[in-house]
Amino acid sequence: MDSRRKDRREARLKQEIEKYRASNPKITEQFADLKRKLVDLSAQEWESIPEIGDYSLRNKKKRFESFVPVPDTLLEKARQEQEHVTALDPKSRAAGGTETPWAQTPVTDLTAVGEGRGTVLSLKLDRLSDSVSGLTVVDPKGYLTDLKSMKITSDAEISDIKKARLLLKSVTQTNPKHPPGWIAAARLEEVAGKLQVARQLIQRGCEECPTNEDVWLEACRLASPDEAKAVIARGVKAIPNSVKLWLQAAKLEMSDLNKSRVLRKGLEHIPDSVRLWKAVVELANEEDARLLLHRAVECCPLHVELWLALARLETYDQAKKVLNKAREKLPKEPAIWITAAKLEEANGNTQSVNKVIERSIRTLQREGLDIDREAWLKEAEAAERAGSVLTCQAIVKNTIGIGVDDEDRKRTWVADAEECKKRGSIETARAIYAHALSVFVSKKSIWLKAAQLEKSHGTKDSLYNLLRKAVTYNPRAEVLWLMSAKEKWLAGDVPAARAILQEAYASLPNSEEIWLAAFKLEFENNEPERARILLSKARERGGTERVWMKSAIVERELGNVDEERKLLEEGLKLFPSFFKLWLMLGQMEDRLGHGAKAKEVYENALKHCPSCIPLWLSLANLEEKINGLSKSRAVLTMARKKNPATPELWLAAVRAELRHGNKKEADALLAKALQECPTSGILWAAAIEMVPRPQRKAKSSDAIKRCDHDPHVIAAVAKLFWHDRKVDKARSWLNRAVTLSPDIGDFWALYYKFELQHGNADTQKDVLQRCVAAEPKHGERWQAITKAVENSHLSVEALLKKAVVALGQEENPNAADP
Template identity: 45%
Template sequence: MASEKKNKLAFLSMPAPASYVAGLGRGASGFTTRSDIGPAREGPSAEAIAEAQTRRGEEIEADPEQFQDPDNETGLFAGTTYEQDDEEADRIYDAVDDAMDSRRRARREEREKAEMEQLRSERPKIQQQFADLKRGLSAVTDSEWESIPEVGNLTRRKRRKEERSFAVPDSVLVGDRGRGEYENALDSRQQQDGGFETPAESGEMTNFVEIGQARDKILSLKLDQVSNTSAASSGTSTSVDPRGYLTSLNSVVIKSDAEIGDIKRARMLFDSLVKSNPKHSPGWIAAACLEEHAGRMVAARKIIKAGCEQCPKSEDVWLEAARLHTNEDAKVILANAVQHVGQSVKIWLGAADLEGDDSAKRRVLRKALEHIPNSVRLWKETVNLEPSRDDARILLARAVEVIPQSVELWLALARLEAPEQAQKVLNKAQAAVPTSHETWIAAGRLIEQEAVRDTKLTVDERNAKFNIVDGIIARAVRTLRSKGVLLTRDQWLKEAERCEKEGSPRTCEAIVKSTISMEIDEEDRLDTWVSDAKSAEVRGMVSTARAILAYALKTFPDRKSLWMRAADLEEAHGTRENYVAILERAVDHCPQAEDLWLRGAKEKWMSGDVPGARNVLEKAFKANPESEKIWLAAIKIEAENGEIAVARQLLSRARDVADTQRIWMKSAVFERQHGNIPRALETISTALQKFPKFDKLYMIQGQIHQSSKAYPAARASFAAGVKACPKRPTLWILASRLEEADGKSIKARALLEKARLVNPSTDVLWAESVGVEQRSGGEAQAKAMLARALQDCPSSGLLWSMAIWAEPRPTRKSRSTDALKKCQNSTESSAIIICTIARLFWAERKVEKARQWFGRAVDKDRKDDSDVSRDIGDSWGWWMKFERQHGTDVCSFSEHLRAFGRMLIRLFLQEHRQQVVDMCAAADPHHGPVWQSVAKDLKNAGKSTKEILELVADALV
């Protein structure tokens, strides 16, 4: 009970809640007295507020309750009760409003979105304008960020300089006051003759020399004031040499805060390293190099000195100490080093390098040999310093006694001895070092050099000497194999190439003969040897390649491919005599090889030996009586040398003996070239009965009729040709050009359309169609036709070249890039595109780039056997045209030079043109639209490749 009473009293003493109202549960209501809110007074009335607003000119706000219903002052619906039906009605109305709004919302949002996009496209934000650039910043590296320069004044406006005010002296003001005044009296300074004395005659002209001297004097005084400063307080003066001071500034290394911090951290690390492991010599060297880099040479020398004390057996520490000190101090340091590491070759060589003259160096090295007599390097350095050959030979004789296992010393001694004595030295070397192949190779080279130097030897005696070389190398291989020295085949080939480089081709050949068949399976010999010869030729080792092919031909004498490769090697790198000799040997072993016979005859003919060429072809006829190539070669030789009757007889015999379609075609061409048109047409008619599917016969027949303006006959010939040979695009093109020449462009288009149906995806037909449209004046139709052509033939270089030139100048580069990507898998198309790019560079006057790309177009540096691009004559013609005209800029500049300079420039250009002519003659191209039209023109029959090149360069537009 006592506890309950105590709790009740505690409750009553607690403060009441903030919202508590006494008697609220029994119906009482709360009230607020004035004492609860504090003292207050009543505010101004509504009338007083309205009167004040009227005086200030403010608009009086209307009372919102003045329009209230007088019967219901609180609202029209204030007395009603909001029931459940009302709530349901409100929900229905809200749903209806939402449904109506949803219908218009989609259109409204779409309209607002379109308006916003239009606004953004017309007035984009700065963030959108640089969005692509900001995405590209993700690839920027830290180093590139750091290398961005500081932004300077990019406004290109001159910044306003600070205006300075100076006190104007009185003399300026006085002089300025009388500037606008006029003199109204004559000058009193008159001469006796009545004239006036001018300033020029009285010596009062402005002397600019004196003004300049005065300016220099004032400047020197100012410099003296800066350079010579006196300290009055201490009574001493310091002189500053401006030149010396600027020179010393060049040697000052300015380091950034980051570098200084790195140096401090590295210094702490190296300090800890040398303290924890004082016998670790690289730590001392690194610490000294750090101080050297920091520019503290005294500290670096101190550290390296401590390193020498801690690591006296390390030669690197002593050498580093010598490097950090002056020459005299370094000698003392290395002298101390010899006391600790007397067997170090580097220490002795370093001490010798410190000496100034050769005698002192020899003295140091001889002292070194007393301590280290078995050092090959010391002996070699000592021998190299000997002034005379005899002293060097004596030293080497002593060296091989001390170090008999050194092959280098034996070989050096053999080179210094006479030939007879050198052979003895090499014999001793072979006995001392029986496992060395170098001594055997040196012996073979010695015999070869003797045979070459001795001019009194006959050919047989010289060959006998060479046979001795072969025997020495063969015995070397056997001896080394018996001693267990197994050099690989590749190692022997490298030794052969080394002998060739050093001028011993016969020893190289002997090595190849003795080792080329090692480690090869019998069935793989031919392919391996051909591959080895090709690799050696690519590296420039012609003698090695020749020796490999000679051995292969001795093993496989009936292989035509080997003889062709050997002939190619001799033609490219050998003499004419060797080339002819290899061809004569080739036809003896392979009499059925027509190409070898023809190459021999051509070489005779090109050298001017026409009877020799005829003799070769006579032998070829005996071995190959029905060879079409040999018959045609014989006919060409006779025709080119003016023997028309003999050539006609040979053609008649060839038609009887060989009777091939090409011989009949050449017979018709021969008669046409020599003006016998009826006989040419008769020959073609006979040939068409024998070979009705040979398209070139129809071409020649149609061209003969077209040249004589017999268009119906020519049309009939071409019609028969396209009917018999519908897959020959050239026939369709000639038929189209015939119609175009007859003024029937519509029929020409129809023929080409039909040709494209018969020969789909043929670029030459598409190109001809584009040309027809261009020649008829329809540029728009030509562009449309070209677009269709590229869709049908996307990798045609001919069409892409036309497309590039059809583009405006700014877009040609991008078009050429696309063309290169599309045509990269076709050698011919790629060559055409490369030539087009070269022409683009030419048009932009980029001469060197154009020349490089023309070289690429003709595969100037090609390493494989593909000659497709070299056979395109139009590329050679464009290059020749470029070399004719590219010197325009140089010549315009040469107008300001002397005659000698102009002569040199003309010689330079002539050299480039001659180089192109020679390369084209070597390539002997046969294809290209312009090249074929020029080469097959009757007026150009019998002309050489060089002459055709000049004509093609003139015809190209």
């Protein structure tokens, strides 16, 4: 009901306020009309206005003034207020509101308190001073350190300490033979700052619990450096078999000689302590360490680390004897066998390494020990890190197949090798692939994986040798032949690459890939006649459309227009649905200036390939060049009807309108395009660039929501950051674009141009190397540059620099918007 009446109540209140203001106007409102007339006053009239004076009645009355002397009481009170108070009233209220008890002899003289504090401070300074020949010297550093070490304890902490002290006192009294109680009590006093009390408590704990090593260790910790040795000596006397106490006693000694003496004394009482033996061996020189380890393995024969340490210190023959004794004592210890294999490898007995590992597996299995494949692979990696490559290979060879089903071997071994590769264990991965290839000789995928490993981490020779083996065992695998030839070509050995491809012909006489690889080898090395002969043979053998296309490319580069046209026409008779031949023929006619013929070619092509977008775009561009925008617009409209939801066609239409200054038509087309293709990155990128500068941020936000991982959108956002001089963000987004789509050369050109402007030599070199490694093939501007006849043999680096120059001829990203 209240909410329903609220509107009426507010309206009524508003009417009452207006009525009141109408009946009681403010003074400013009463004189508003007069104030408005002040505008018409002249300067003389303003100056003639008289100054206002004080016309109040109180000034007109005659004030009666009288003067009388100040009374003595007032003067006495003023004197008392001005003097310093040096005493406290015994009856004064304390801060808590209670009277000070009379029984506690209150301090009533504040002057005495101040003098007492000065006396105490002077005594402290005298105690810290050193009087030398009448001069008093105070160490300011020590004095300040002493002041810093003072602990200010709150009331709450004091209360907690008192409770804990009472509790621990009860513990130590009711159960004095309980060591943790004494330790806790001593540590409480240490925290409270009463170190002497803590030492006394822990001393009582040592007396009550003389056989507990923790109490003695705590007493040693709390004792002063001079007394610590005496404390630990009493502890060792009370518990001569405590390893911790002997190690602590050795730690308190300063020189290695004294430490060694203490540890040897401990070994007299505890000869089977491995920790003491390790500690004393670490302090000894090589000769003494060998003697000590001989004694150590006698006292601790079941500890493998002592045996292995002794074997490392001995000569080859003695080390073999030591390891044989260790095997007798520890027949189930794999580390001894692995050390033996490493020993053989270190002494050049390469044949014995594999035998030792084989024998170790058999012996351990005979002893009933389960061979853990994962653990042995880790041992192989450890052997690789130690430099024992043969031992690593032998371990892999003999253990990689244990516990793996036959049908799972290939998948499991490849996975193992990839994991080792990730961890940086290249030799282990290489050994796994070698074993896998010995089992699966004809598996092309394993050969490719192994070749990839050699390419990344091996040498050129090792890669070539591996590929030679691969093609020997798999003569029908054309990818291995091609990879082998390409590696030789990249190494600069063109005759060897040519020889490999000739071998490939013999194995695969009908392989089109081999023929095209041979053509590319000759074509890229400026041997057009050889390339022409190869393609002619390939056509005679019934080559596919790619052979005809490559043949036409060769003739185009050589400038043989008639031969090029003849090849293209023959190829189209055989392969009328291959759009690239149509495109090449139309581009050739356009290049020669035969616009009508080119248009006829494109129209014929679209009858055979109505869904080919490049053909539609080429025809639209040709119509725009010959007959203007209206004809081009009609072609693109027809293309969109036959190929709906195609972003490239919409983008071409938008750009055509922009080229002719029709901004409104372009915006309308782009809006329709985004309705039909809402997740198209190229359309959203165009939308970001077309909107006015203030709206680009909002538009880019919408684009990222629609297609977050599209490289075109990411590159457009990077341009925005570039405009705003946000260098780090622009670099990050450009890097993301080339990472998402390394095959698009336009992004690499944009990234390289950015680094040329804002980066240094290192960043520019990094982008250049990454682009060369990626070998981009696509991109609107990139393809226009790479497909040009004059650029047919240029390297990726040269093409990238040409693309940057082409970008520079367009709008500069840092230029202001028109």
